[in-house]
């Protein structure tokens with residue numbers, strides 16, 4: 546994806562404060578939120594959007610010269626990676642302690658979650674009974690042989706899901722699960738969630754794993770009537786407990802304006818800012834289920850309660866386990 550630089554307000558006044566935001570999110574409505582923040586605080590936001598991993602690399606290379614004060618990334622494992630590379634600095638903030646649940650922030654204060662995303666089982670009821678699946682473990686059932694569509698091992702979403710199962714069930718059981726589940730896969734593996742949803746709806750397979758916001762986008766007609774009709778054929782199963790991941794942000798190690806950066810993060814984590822940030826991409830806010838009518842239609846889930854930090858710390862082990870057990 547091309548880099549896009551957007552500024553929230555007209556500059557010109559010498560006393561104006563501005564901050565640089567590098568963001569792995571890319572939703573038009575995010576920009577409206579940054580504009581709201583500028584209107585409220587007078588702090589201008591210079592936004593650079595690019596893929597998460599290239600932003601991490603860019604920050605590393607820029608070192609002390611970086612224009613970024615805030616780094617926004619998608620997925621716990623990436624936030625952990627950025628902090629382990631010493632690209633983020635700790636912040637102390639009573640507002641963040643109030644807004645962000647303990648398990649959705651770094652214990653050292655280097656990043657906080659801003660939205661929650663849930664990876665669910667999606668079923669084509671013409672091929673697989675939704676009632677036959679209650680947990681991620683059920684995807685290993687040999688009755689699903691040839692009926693399972695999966696995104697590939699490179700997907701950080703799948704890596705975090707596997708990390709969650711390693712933490713909850715232990716490595717040995719998680720390994721057996723991945724091995725049996727990958728034996729059910731209808732190949733080829735997918736490189737993104739949207740084509741996987743289309744494959745499910747067209748009957749290429751009967752069951753798959755996706756983040757709810759991808760289905761929500763299709764149900765909302767964001768990619769046209771044909772996709773909406775496909776999405777309507779599918780049924781969401783929230784595994785119990787459900788794997789919850791985050792998008793989140795931290796102040797960069799070499800921020801020129803860390804106080805203004807903290808103000809932006811506090812705004813995005815607040816109930817008002819957080820609502821807009823979540824709804825931009827049909828994600829769940831930090832607390833509760835939010836007001837997105839499409840998500841509401843999917844029902845409620847019980848989160849597994851794991852910490853995002855734990856997910857990040859098991860990322861490498863998860864990738865190894867996937868690699869050794871047939872997840873292409």
Ligand SMILES: [Fe+2]
Nearest residue numbers: 619738756759
């Ligand atoms: Fe995504």
